[in-house]
Amino acid sequence: MPTVKQLDVQEFLDTRPFGAFHWKILALGLTVLILDGFDVVAMGFIAPAILDDWKVSHAALGPVLSMGLFGLAIGALVGGPLADRFGRRRVVIGAVAFFGVMSLLSAWSPNLAVLSVMRFLAGLGLGASQPNAATLASEYAPRKYRSIMVTVIYCGFTLGAAGGGFLSTYLIARHGWQSILVIGGIVPIAFALVLAVLLPESARFLTVRQGGRDALMRVLNRIDPSAVDPSTVFVTSERGHARRAAMKLIVSKPHTRVTVALWVGLFMNLMTVYFLNSWLPIMVKGNHFSMSDAAMVAAMMQVGGTLGNIVIGWEMDRFKAYTVMMTTLVAAGIFTVVLAKMSFVLSGLMSMVFLLGYCTNSTNTGWTAMAASYYPTEMRATGTSWMTGIGRFGAISGAYVGAILLGLEWHFLELFMFLTIPIGIATIAAYAVGQRDDTAMLAVLAREAEAK
Known part of the structure; x- marks a missing residue:
């Protein structure tokens, strides 16, 4: 009888060297996030031009900005379960095409009400594309490169945002905000x-x-030519739950505690980042700096975050992920207190904000890397996307909380000291993820295997 050739797909993918196929996946995922970053921040770049063109107030423009964030949150919540049911590829392609069409149609909006709806719809596609692109990349990444592959892909967001700024400077003056x-x-x-x-x-x-x-054979042979043939029997240690929705799985034992910790951690992290993204220039200007100085300080936060995204992925692939996250978040808390308690000249303030951005922006992507590494394939897209969606509500909260505190006339010191609260809660959440019970998970999987 001919010998049966078995291939453990999970082990195969985990142990392959990083090659041309992985570079292609990385480039495609990075480009998706670049396009996302450009589109998400587009309204911020064109808002002043809309104010001048349509003669509307800042308050009237507020719903347009917030509707995009709500769309991002809902898109992430919906996109993950769809990807776990129909596949990551279909959802990513469909989401990119959808937000492209909605963005294009937005250019012909006749008023703010229509523009708000169109930005919400564009946000749905943006929210679905981001975590699923990262999930697909993580599922092809060799084990020792998994975290850095996810975090490098998320660098695309800040690159797209920066590119949008440069293009806006050139295009709006010549061709209008549309x-x-x-x-x-x-x-x-x-x-x-x-x-x-x-x-x-x-x-x-x-x-x-x-x-x-047939599709599985083709893709595995692209990674390693002649790795499989028609006689190969594919096996995996992961089990499918055909009758159970992925959403139910991520909140069921043994995943409940980790799922909640991931939700809380990213919610608090994004609250911190969007608090700073939204109000840091005003905070700095209120601390006796010029508007141009405030813009330079805010830019340093993004520069620090881009570097941090790369470094934290490298660290998480070599050390315990939750330890890296806790250490980075503790450092963020320390930098926040130093900013609150000490006075700086411009260069010193820029340096401290660079370090704070390095810590807070990098841990944002770190949560995604942790989720993608933790959840099994059958629920990975749902787990990662729902964490992202819940986190987006933290982003919305950060913008609103900042407005409330500034309305109460809180000062520079008080505002930065407030940020130690969400940073501290995120640190505790990272610790909770690290205390997950892998033994319980293995026991559940073993019982399910016996039942089958």
Whole structure:
């Protein structure tokens, strides 16, 4: 009888060297996040031009900005379960095309009400594309490169945001604010076609769902030529739950505590970051600096965050992820207290904000890397996306809390001391993730295997 060739897909993917296939996945995921970053911050760049063009107040423009954030949150909550049911590839391609179309249509909005609806719809696509692109990349990444692959992909968001700033300076003066939305629509639509040709479905998803054998063979042979043939039997240590929704799985034992900790951690982290993103320039200006100085200080936070995204992924692949997260968050708390208690000249303030941005922005992506590494394939997209969606409400809260505290005339010191609260809670959440009971999870999987 011929010898049966078995291949453990999970082990195969975890142990392959990082090669051309992985660079392709990294480039595609990075580009998705660049397009996301450009589109998410587009309204911030064009808001002054809209105020001048339509002669509306700042208060009237507020719903347009907030509706995009709500769309991001809802898109993440919906996109994860869809990806765990229909595949990561379909959801990423569909989401990129969808937010491209909505952004393009936004350019012809006749009033703020229509623009608000269009930005909400664009946010749905943006919210679904981000975590699922990261999830797909994590499922192809070799084990020792998994965290850094996810965090590098999330660097695309800040790159897209920065690129949007440069393009806005050039385009708005020459072609009007609508040109930013047109570019933010046409490019994603074109890139969705590129994704349709180049982006493979997750091999782990295909294995767990026990479908698409031909597609699975093709993609594995791209990673390692001649790795499999028609006689290969694919196996995996992960089990599918055909009758259980992924949403129920992530909140069921043994995942309950980790799921809640991930939700709380990212919620508090994003509250901190969006508090600073929204109000740091005003805080700095109120501390006797000029508006141009305040803009430079705020920019340093983004520069620090981009570097931090890369470094924290490297650290998490080499040390315990929760230890890296806790250490970085504790450092963020220390820098926050130093900013509150000490007086700085401009160069010193820029340096301290760079370090704070390094810590707070990097831990944002660190939560995604932890979630992608923790959840099994059958619920990974849902677990990661729901964490992202819950976290987005933290971002919305951060912007509103900052407005309330500034309205109460809190000063520079008090505002920074307040930020130690969400940072402290996020640190506790990172510790809770590290105390997960892997023994209980293995016992559950063993019982399910026996039942089958």
